Amino acid sequence: MSLLVDIGHGFGGFTLEAAFEAPEGVTALFGRSGAGKTTLVNAVAGLLRPERGRIDLDGEVLFDSAAGVCLKPHRRRIGYVFQEGRLFPHLTVAGNLAYPARVTGRKADAAETARVVEMLGIGALLERRPGALSGGEKQRVAVGRALLSAPRMLLMDEPLAALDAERKAEILPYLERLRDEMRLPILYVSHALDEVARLATTVVLLAEGRVVRAGPAEALFADPDLAPRFGLREAGALLTGEVVAHHPDGLSELRVSGGTLLLPRVQAAEGQRLRVRIEAQDVILSRHRPEGLSALNILPAVVVALKQGEGPGVIAQLRAGEDVILARLTRRSAEALDLAPGRSCHAIVKSVAVARGDIGRV
Ligand SMILES: Nc1ncnc2c1ncn2[C@@H]1O[C@H](COP(=O)(O)OP(=O)(O)OP(=O)(O)O)[C@@H](O)[C@H]1O
Numbered sequence: 001m002s003l004l005v006d007i008g009h010g011f012g013g014f015t016l017e018a019a020f021e022a023p024e025g026v027t028a029l030f031g032r033s034g035a036g037k038t039t040l041v042n043a044v045a046g047l048l049r050p051e052r053g054r055i056d057l058d059g060e061v062l063f064d065s066a067a068g069v070c071l072k073p074h075r076r077r078i079g080y081v082f083q084e085g086r087l088f089p090h091l092t093v094a095g096n097l098a099y100p101a102r103v104t105g106r107k108a109d110a111a112e113t114a115r116v117v118e119m120l121g122i123g124a125l126l127e128r129r130p131g132a133l134s135g136g137e138k139q140r141v142a143v144g145r146a147l148l149s150a151p152r153m154l155l156m157d158e159p160l161a162a163l164d165a166e167r168k169a170e171i172l173p174y175l176e177r178l179r180d181e182m183r184l185p186i187l188y189v190s191h192a193l194d195e196v197a198r199l200a201t202t203v204v205l206l207a208e209g210r211v212v213r214a215g216p217a218e219a220l221f222a223d224p225d226l227a228p229r230f231g232l233r234e235a236g237a238l239l240t241g242e243v244v245a246h247h248p249d250g251l252s253e254l255r256v257s258g259g260t261l262l263l264p265r266v267q268a269a270e271g272q273r274l275r276v277r278i279e280a281q282d283v284i285l286s287r288h289r290p291e292g293l294s295a296l297n298i299l300p301a302v303v304v305a306l307k308q309g310e311g312p313g314v315i316a317q318l319r320a321g322e323d324v325i326l327a328r329l330t331r332r333s334a335e336a337l338d339l340a341p342g343r344s345c346h347a348i349v350k351s352v353a354v355a356r357g358d359i360g361r362v
Pocket of ligand 1: 011012014031032033034035036037038039040191
């Protein structure tokens with residue numbers, strides 16, 4: 001299953017011209033406010049008729065300006081999750097979940113309902129009304145309701161934006177399960193880089209109505225040229241590794257291709273593969289293997305490229321085993337270390353610099 005979008009639309013001073021593919025998994029539409037994310041999502045949902053182009057879901061044309069095709073929103077079979085869940089307040093959670101089947105005159109599929117309820121962890125909430133749910137619980141129910149409309153894809157427009165950090169942390173593992181267990185394209189709009197780093201399999205980076213870059217999340221996060229677009233304070237590469245041990249001192253050990261990483265305790269079984277975002281500004285470089293240092297993670301690496309910023313900063317792209325690491329340092333330090341492509345060095349990362357929210361399932 002895959003969504004193909006190639007559309008153009010103008011509003012006064014703003015022009016959207018965007019083409020991308022959203023395969024199964026989470027495709028994050030990421031960009032500043034006004035980049036055109038909502039306009040794109042509305043076009044896919046059928047809430048906006050673009051001036052030109054084509055939208056195709058799994059071989060079916062949803063919109064084709066040349067052929068004069070524009071399916072009505074309910075005919076597109078797309079599940080939509082908004083920022084605020086928009087649950088029906090007078091219905092219980094069970095009633096909300098049964099709603100999509102009711103309006104289409106189908107009988108709710110009990111096995112499918114049970115599977116969705118289990119996946120989202122909402123079994124204990126079924127008799128409650130939305131007024132008695134936390135924000136995170138409401139969003140889980142909203143996701144469940146969208147899934148039970150038998151959609152061919154999901155659109156999620158800033159689904160976590162209204163939640164505090166704690167609620168967000170609580171719901172992210174459910175969205176990871178959704179991504180991994182449902183074989184659906186999920187178009188996910190977000191301003192928040194931490195969410196994109198956790199969930200996205202594909203990233204579409206938008207600016208001023210255009211696609212700056214689209215591709216696998218790891219590749220975009222590893223590109224030093226894109227770091228300013230992601231935001232220099234938050235940019236960082238994604239490493240993939242396997243949990244090998246949980247130590248009694250509260251650290252979890254992850255084997256990555258270039259060595260091992262000790263991280264604050266993660267809730268994951270040994271053998272589980274995880275993705276970790278290491279923020280470029282949390283990486284220190286040393287030409288020689290340092291000794292007597294408090295930082296626990298020292299990965300041998302080779303410089304691939306150096307990207308000069310406009311100010312005093314440089315982003316170094318390094319290869320550590322199969323993984324890429326980005327490091328943000330001053331030009332002065334880069335010169336003092338005589339960094340250049342091909343030079344070997346060591347990337348040093350404090351364990352506690354890696355936030356729990358930056359560690360997620362692959
Ligand atoms: N109905 C409309 N009429 C005129 N201009 C519009 C309309 N809808 C959106 N725009 C303009 O189109 C541009 C893109 O808006 P859009 O809502 O798609 O951006 P966005 O990336 O979703 O932003 P945000 O993150 O703030 O939601 C903005 O400049 C906006 O003002």
